Structure formats: structure tokens, C-alpha cells
Amino acid sequence: MAKCAYCSTTILFGGKRNGDLRFCNDKCLQGGSLAIAATQLPASEVAVYVGKVHRGSCPSCAGPGPVDVHTSYRVWSALVMTQWSSRPLVGCKSCGTKRKLGDAAFSLVLGWWGFPWGLVMTPVQLGRNLFALARTPDPTTPSPALEKILRLHLAAQAVEGRGRLPAAPGAVFK
Ligand SMILES: [Zn+2]
Ligand SMILES: [Zn+2]
Structure with missing residues (x-):
């Protein structure tokens, strides 16, 4: 096939x-x-x-770099339907942190309301955001x-x- x-x-x-x-x-x-x-x-x-972007200023807030990929995770549910996604952001560390916290809050409020995937995926996506917050890309290399x-x-x-x-x-x- x-x-x-x-x-x-x-x-x-x-x-x-x-x-x-x-x-x-x-x-x-x-x-x-x-x-x-x-x-x-x-x-x-x-x-x-890649080196230029990495050392350049943040494309989202124009603040200082290093610029790298910060991935955040969100999930939302409506009864039998649940959708989840990984959202890579190219930006500075503080923009990455904001996006991860924002998506964690989004998921915490909107993730649960579907059965069964909302109940399964909400803790998963919250955990991924926490993990991503704890682990930032190496600032010295892209x-x-x-x-x-x-x-x-x-x-x-x-x-x-x-x-x-x-x-x-x-x-x-x-
Ligand atoms: Zn295809
Ligand atoms: Zn930024």
C-alpha cells in the first residue's frame, strides 16, 4: 500500500x-x-x-535574541470532539514562555470538555507545556x-x- x-x-x-x-x-x-x-x-x-536569525532580534517582539523554536501545546474539546496541536514559534525565550503559559491556560480551560479524548489529552498537553517551559533551547547554538x-x-x-x-x-x- x-x-x-x-x-x-x-x-x-x-x-x-x-x-x-x-x-x-x-x-x-x-x-x-x-x-x-x-x-x-x-x-x-x-x-x-540560520546563524543570522539565531543571533538576530525576536521576530515577534523585536527584543534581543537568541531566537530559536519554542513549541507550545494546546487542546480544546466540544463534547465528542477534541482537537490538539503542537505550535512551534520562532522567537525569543520570553515570547516562547508567554506562548507556553498561554496555551497551558487555554488547555486548562477548554481542554477537558470532550469524552474521552479531552480527559486524556488535557493532562498530556499540560504536561508537554510544563516540560517545554523547563527545557529551553541551548542559547549558544541554533x-x-x-x-x-x-x-x-x-x-x-x-x-x-x-x-x-x-x-x-x-x-x-x-
Ligand atoms: Zn499526505
Ligand atoms: Zn520575543
Whole structure:
């Protein structure tokens, strides 16, 4: 059975093709093409760009860096329905902390009200936020997560036909 090269979902019917790769739909095809383009960017250019963003000022609050990926977690429920997500933020430590506390509060209020997943996922997402608050990225070097996200940004820009590194790294996240 074929699997989507982007999201790994098993493809039952149809799907989209790009060479030897198969995707569920146009959205995954696009994401997948970007992911492929992202891995093919020249390592030296990526390293320079990642270093600039890491040492630059925060794209969210314009405060001082280091800038890295801070992931927060939220969940909300409505009776039989529960949705949860991981939300990566590129920003400074204080923006990351604010987002994690905000998403923890959001989940604490809105997470529980679904059965059974609200009851299961609310403690999980709260725990993930606590864990994420306790563990901040190493301030001296950019994390692999930051490089991955920035590679996707660069690839997206190349695909849009600009094909050049942006002058102001922060501008990408606006
Ligand atoms: Zn897919
Ligand atoms: Zn900030």
C-alpha cells in the first residue's frame, strides 16, 4: 500500500504524484515538494542564514535574541470532539514562555470538555507545556528544529521565484 511521502498517511485511492513519490492531495504534494527542495538547499547558505536569525532580534517582539523554536501545546474539546496541536514559534525565550503559559491556560480551560479524548489529552498537553517551559533551547547554538523551519522558509521563497535570501531574516515570519 502506498504511503504519502509528506504525512505518511496510507493512500487508499488516487492521490497525487511527483516523480516516484506519492501524496494524499495537493496540500501534501505542495508540502512534500517544499520538504524536498528544503533538503537540497546548499548547507553553507543555510548555516549563514540560520546563524543570522539565531543571533538576530525576536521576530515577534523585536527584543534581543537568541531566537530559536519554542513549541507550545494546546487542546480544546466540544463534547465528542477534541482537537490538539503542537505550535512551534520562532522567537525569543520570553515570547516562547508567554506562548507556553498561554496555551497551558487555554488547555486548562477548554481542554477537558470532550469524552474521552479531552480527559486524556488535557493532562498530556499540560504536561508537554510544563516540560517545554523547563527545557529551553541551548542559547549558544541554533537547534536542529530552527534549521528545519528556516530551510522550509527558504525553500518556500525559492519556489515563489524570488530565489534569494531575504535581507532581513525576521521579515519572513510576519
Ligand atoms: Zn499526505
Ligand atoms: Zn520575543
